[in-house]
Amino acid sequence: MEIQQFPPFTITPRHFHPIPNSTHHPVLVSPLKQQRNLLKLSPLFCSSSSSHSHPVVQDPILQQGNEPFGKSRDTHYKNSRKKRVFFLDVNPICYKGSIPSLQSFAHWISLFFSQVSLTDPVIAVIDGERGNEYRRQLLPSYKASRRKYWHQLQGAVKSPRSTIERSHRLILDVLQNCNVPVVKIESHEADDVIATLVEQVIQRGHRVVVASPDKDFKQLISDDVQIVMPVPEFNRWSFYTLKHYVAQYNCDPRSDLSLRCMLGDEVDGVPGIQHVVPGFGRKTALKLLKKHGTLENLLNAASVRSVGRQYAQDALIKYADYLRRNYEVLSLKRDVGIHIEEQWLNERDARNDSLVLSNFVTSLKDSRNLNSQNRSHSIG
Numbered sequence: 418m419e420i421q422q423f424p425p426f427t428i429t430p431r432h433f434h435p436i437p438n439s440t441h442h443p444v445l446v447s448p449l450k451q452q453r454n455l456l457k458l459s460p461l462f463c464s465s466s467s468s469h470s471h472p473v474v475q476d477p478i479l480q481q482g483n484e485p486f487g488k489s490r491d492t493h494y495k496n497s498r499k500k501r502v503f504f505l506d507v508n509p510i511c512y513k514g515s516i517p518s519l520q521s522f523a524h525w526i527s528l529f530f531s532q533v534s535l536t537d538p539v540i541a542v543i544d545g546e547r548g549n550e551y552r553r554q555l556l557p558s559y560k561a562s563r564r565k566y567w568h569q570l571q572g573a574v575k576s577p578r579s580t581i582e583r584s585h586r587l588i589l590d591v592l593q594n595c596n597v598p599v600v601k602i603e604s605h606e607a608d609d610v611i612a613t614l615v616e617q618v619i620q621r622g623h624r625v626v627v628a629s630p631d632k633d634f635k636q637l638i639s640d641d642v643q644i645v646m647p648v649p650e651f652n653r654w655s656f657y658t659l660k661h662y663v664a665q666y667n668c669d670p671r672s673d674l675s676l677r678c679m680l681g682d683e684v685d686g687v688p689g690i691q692h693v694v695p696g697f698g699r700k701t702a703l704k705l706l707k708k709h710g711t712l713e714n715l716l717n718a719a720s721v722r723s724v725g726r727q728y729a730q731d732a733l734i735k736y737a738d739y740l741r742r743n744y745e746v747l748s749l750k751r752d753v754g755i756h757i758e759e760q761w762l763n764e765r766d767a768r769n770d771s772l773v774l775s776n777f778v779t780s781l782k783d784s785r786n787l788n789s790q791n792r793s794h795s796i797g
Contacts, residue, residue, distance in 0.1 A: 499624045499641070502762060503534045504611045505541040505597070506629030510647060511588065519584055519781055522591075525647050525654075527774050529628060530595065533645055533654045536767050540614065541592050541599045548606035556746050558686035587777070594773040596766045598758070605753050608633050612749035615642060617757040628654070632682075636674040636749060638662050668707050675712035676702055678743040687743055694732040701729055712744055 510525040512518060552559045592599050602610050615625050615637060624641040627634045634644050644657040662670045679702040681689025690697045705725055709715040718724050719733035
């Protein structure tokens with residue numbers, strides 16, 4: 418709330434430059450710019466290193482004994498030599514719980530640069546305006562709780578638009594000054610932009626790490642795609658790999674999307690089949706997907722023959738459209754109108770990181786102190 422004291426700020430075109438090869442949607446790019454128990458694996462947090470002033474998060478591909486599930490040592494060695502490209506999902510780290518927080522962004526981006534990405538290429542992606550509109554048309558409850566919170570915030574905060582624009586500008590400045598390109602595409606969520614670019618990076622022979630707490634990205638996990646997620650209770654980023662996924666769910670990650678379509682996603686407001694068929698739970702869903710592979714294969718099979726107990730059979734036939742709608746809502750799109758730029762894949766110049774982040778944190782503290790003084794004067 419401290420940034421309310423700043424005058425209104427409007428983002429202008431000078432803060433961005435357009436991507437020439439984007440044909441369908443306007444693209445803005447900054448100039449430079451309970452799981453632990455389920456896994457039963459050692460969390461891949463930070464370890465001390467004499468060659469670094471800060472602890473560095475272990476990359477499981479580079480760790481002996483942590484090669485991806487089912488991989489030979491030769492393939493493990495081949496993957497370890499591939500360039501590593503990070504995609505940073507910016508929006509989630511700008512919140513502390515459900516509250517927008519620049520302090521949260523400062524904290525997690527500092528740890529990310531100093532302990533995770535180092536000088537590897539980083540591409541930051543933020544949600545475009547009306548990015549989830551088409552999903553809400555399919556399912557009105559999609560992220561409805563987030564819309565409710567936004568309306569509450571509008572009612573509680575004076576000049577919310579100027580506050581948000583100011584925060585947006587500060588975040589863009591930090592990323593730009595740390596030499597991170599920032600991509601925002603109108604009418605598209607960051608998840609879909611990242612999924613599209615991930616495939617393009619892999620086609621270039623690189624491997625990808627998606628930095629995000631969003632479980633939607635589990636549907637991308639493969640030998641060449643990992644997730645690194647912030648874990649607040651440990652104050653660390655932690656890698657989540659193909660090996661972790663198999664240990665947690667005991668199924669192929671290609672079934673992840675189908676599993677979530679059946680079980681739903683309460684956080685995103687997507688109801689699972691258990692809401693209409695209470696006896697149809699995780700155990701049943703996993704058993705059916707392990708046999709049939711994907712939701713579509715399962716639904717097609719159920720339409721012509723028995724695939725399980727009668728209650729499951731009846732549910733799959735009666736609620737086939739319900740499940741296909743969930744699939745449409747939860748699946749990440751890979752056809753966003755954007756193409757990777759070669760300069761985004763260059764090693765990141767990290768020499769300014771300490772100064773940029775230090776100045777940012779100092780400015781937040783100064784702003785907070787100013788707000789405290791203003792409140793004291795108004796009370797007095």
